[in-house]
Amino acid sequence: MKEKEVLKLTDEEKHKQMLKEIKATFVLILIVAAWHIGFGFGLNGIDIMILGMPLWFFVSTIGAFVISVVGVIILLKFVFVNFELGDEMDEESLSDIDNQTTSGKEVALDE
Amino acid sequence: MSKNQIIMLSVLVIYLVANFVIGMVVSKKEEKKSSMSFTKKYFIGSRGMNGLVLAMTTVATYTSVSSFVSGPGAAGLTYGFSQVWVSGVQIGAAFLMLGVLGKKFAVVSRKTGAVTVAGYLKARYKSDALVILTTLLMLVFFITQMIAQFMGGATLIETVTGMPYWVSLVIFAVVVILYTAFGGFTAVVITDTIQGVIMLIGTFLFVFYVIRGIGDFDTMKVTMDATLPGWDNLTGSGYAPGTLLSFWVLVGVGVLGLPQTAVRGMGFKDTRSCHRAMLIGTIVVGVLMIGMHTAGVWARAIVPEETFASSDYFIPTVVQKIMPVGVAGLFLAAPMAAVMSTVSSLLILASASIVKDLWRTYIVKDNPAKVERFNRHLSKTSLVVTLLIGILVFVLTLTPPDIIFWVNLFAMGGLESCFFWPIVGGIFYKKGNKQAAIASSVIGVVTYMVSYEFGITIFNINSVVWGILFGGITYFLVGALTCKHGLDKDVLDTCF
Numbered sequence: 367m368k369e370k371e372v373l374k375l376t377d378e379e380k381h382k383q384m385l386k387e388i389k390a391t392f393v394l395i396l397i398v399a400a401w402h403i404g405f406g407f408g409l410n411g412i413d414i415m416i417l418g419m420p421l422w423f424f425v426s427t428i429g430a431f432v433i434s435v436v437g438v439i440i441l442l443k444f445v446f447v448n449f450e451l452g453d454e455m456d457e458e459s460l461s462d463i464d465n466q467t468t469s470g471k472e473v474a475l476d477e
Numbered sequence: 478m479s480k481n482q483i484i485m486l487s488v489l490v491i492y493l494v495a496n497f498v499i500g501m502v503v504s505k506k507e508e509k510k511s512s513m514s515f516t517k518k519y520f521i522g523s524r525g526m527n528g529l530v531l532a533m534t535t536v537a538t539y540t541s542v543s544s545f546v547s548g549p550g551a552a553g554l555t556y557g558f559s560q561v562w563v564s565g566v567q568i569g570a571a572f573l574m575l576g577v578l579g580k581k582f583a584v585v586s587r588k589t590g591a592v593t594v595a596g597y598l599k600a601r602y603k604s605d606a607l608v609i610l611t612t613l614l615m616l617v618f619f620i621t622q623m624i625a626q627f628m629g630g631a632t633l634i635e636t637v638t639g640m641p642y643w644v645s646l647v648i649f650a651v652v653v654i655l656y657t658a659f660g661g662f663t664a665v666v667i668t669d670t671i672q673g674v675i676m677l678i679g680t681f682l683f684v685f686y687v688i689r690g691i692g693d694f695d696t697m698k699v700t701m702d703a704t705l706p707g708w709d710n711l712t713g714s715g716y717a718p719g720t721l722l723s724f725w726v727l728v729g730v731g732v733l734g735l736p737q738t739a740v741r742g743m744g745f746k747d748t749r750s751c752h753r754a755m756l757i758g759t760i761v762v763g764v765l766m767i768g769m770h771t772a773g774v775w776a777r778a779i780v781p782e783e784t785f786a787s788s789d790y791f792i793p794t795v796v797q798k799i800m801p802v803g804v805a806g807l808f809l810a811a812p813m814a815a816v817m818s819t820v821s822s823l824l825i826l827a828s829a830s831i832v833k834d835l836w837r838t839y840i841v842k843d844n845p846a847k848v849e850r851f852n853r854h855l856s857k858t859s860l861v862v863t864l865l866i867g868i869l870v871f872v873l874t875l876t877p878p879d880i881i882f883w884v885n886l887f888a889m890g891g892l893e894s895c896f897f898w899p900i901v902g903g904i905f906y907k908k909g910n911k912q913a914a915i916a917s918s919v920i921g922v923v924t925y926m927v928s929y930e931f932g933i934t935i936f937n938i939n940s941v942v943w944g945i946l947f948g949g950i951t952y953f954l955v956g957a958l959t960c961k962h963g964l965d966k967d968v969l970d971t972c973f
Binding site: 403406419430431447454455 | 513562565566568569572573576580583584587588697698710711712718722725748749752755756759763767904970
């Protein structure tokens with residue numbers, strides 16, 4: 367898969383970018399929904415079969431699948447961006463010794 | 478037991494053992510490598526998932542026994558291709574969830590140390606009432622869903638191997654509870670990945686043998702026309718248009734309100750994994766849903782005269798008819814996989830919620846002596862809690878109610894009505910304060926349950942639509958009315 371470089375963004379830039387991606391995702395799902403519903407109801411009743419599937423189903427659902435996959439590829443190529451997610455902020459490691467394994471043995475702290 | 482039954486059982490047992498072993502081995506390996514705290518390891522797998530695992534666990538958690546047994550059964554016996562159309566709605570779920578919530582949760586959870594959706598809500602709304610309310614509701618619905626899944630799995634094994642219900646239940650329930658309790662989140666997602674692969678294999682097997690079994694499509698059409706009127710019509714076989722459209726909410730967009738899938742946004746390791754998972758997940762869901770349900774319709778043409786006590790028996794019966802017994806055993810690992818992946822994910826999240834969100838936050842609080850004791854026993858506590866919830870569900874499953882498909886959907890609608898706006902509204906609405914969130918959850922769930930209980934069906938629209946609709950109105954209204962000075966600065970910094 368095409369690899370985009372991983373960007374270092376400020377918090378503000380991250381959230382701005384994510385909002386862009388979120389909106390684009392909503393646009394895609396709306397397109398898919400409109401297609402799926404539109405052709406499902408719109409072509410319903412037409413007595414044609416493709417590969418054992420009614421025409422309305424083939425166009426609406428297989429079509430929705432194709433559009434989803436293509437749509438995701440387009441989103442990933444043109445809208446979505448790789449960025450560093452940020453460091454882990456351990457709210458509890460400041461005062462606790464919870465570096466244990468499930469067998470109950472304590473592991474030495476690495477901090 | 479007949480020879481066939483013994484073969485099926487053996488294949489199943491081998492599969493279960495393999496899951497357990499792989500789940501435990503990998504989780505212990507990862508645990509040693511990770512330098513994060515116990516909570517982060519046990520409940521969110523050190524945020525280490527890559528694209529494939531993330532895709533598979535998201536898909537596997539989401540697809541449950543309905544996708545493999547009830548759904549295709551309903552397609553073949555009752556609803557025909559309209560059921561397949563409904564299953565197609567879920568194709569968008571994978572990319573929707575990851576595209577909208579994935580990175581947001583990833584970023585915010587790293588900043589706040591959250592390992593559950595309630596943890597995110599706590600950071601976003603700073604409301605104890607909200608966390609307690611939503612966590613309790615979530616636990617109730619999760620237990621309902623787990624029971625539904627266990628029922629499905631047990632009935633399946635019972636049908637196929639002839640063993641009594643409770644024995645069938647014990648066999649797989651024990652395995653899944655154990656690897657979840659002892660292996661934590663990592664065991665859950667690794668086994669989910671195996672199970673996702675098995676589900677794909679199962680789907681291909683099913684489609685292949687059904688196509689072989691029906692001969693050709695023209696013959697199939699003739700048989701189906703005679704057996705199930707309206708099978709090839711979207712609205713002709715039992716679903717009203719309103720109900721059909723409702724599915725786009727219930728299993729489509731509403732998915733954003735499901736904590737068990739949303740939490741996966743906190744567990745992946747980098748944006749690349751998220752992106753890969755969006756693509757892989759979409760493809761896998763599409764193949765599974767369209768494959769299983771379409772073949773489910775066609776399969777009816779193989780056994781047009783048979784009657785079934787419920788549509789849940791359709792697939793197990795057909796499968797044993799059309800596949801050689803070893804292959805049938807392998808296929809049947811697929812719905813088992815669907816059950817186990819769903820239950821394990823619900824179980825670990827339920828445990829995380831109790832241990833971290835409720836117990837640690839409200840019972841232990843900041844009393845240093847209590848905190849110290851809590852941390853010392855944390856691993857044992859988490860394990861015991863996971864085991865106890867598992868046992869509770871097991872016990873409740875022994876006296877089961879009726880059809881799995883609908884029980885599952887009830888819990889789903891309830892969760893979505895509760896969580897949808899606090900989560901989704903929380904991303905966009907800068908006036909979405911804690912009052913808005915609490916009011917929205919309460920109104921959403923109450924509306925949903927009232928509508929469901931009293932069968933309020935205007936245009937046959939599913940109750941979840943009302944739940945989310947009124948939940949949404951409440952969220953924005955209450956926010957607009959009560960949020961006078963905007964959100965706290967630290968919330969704005971962390972979440973926006």
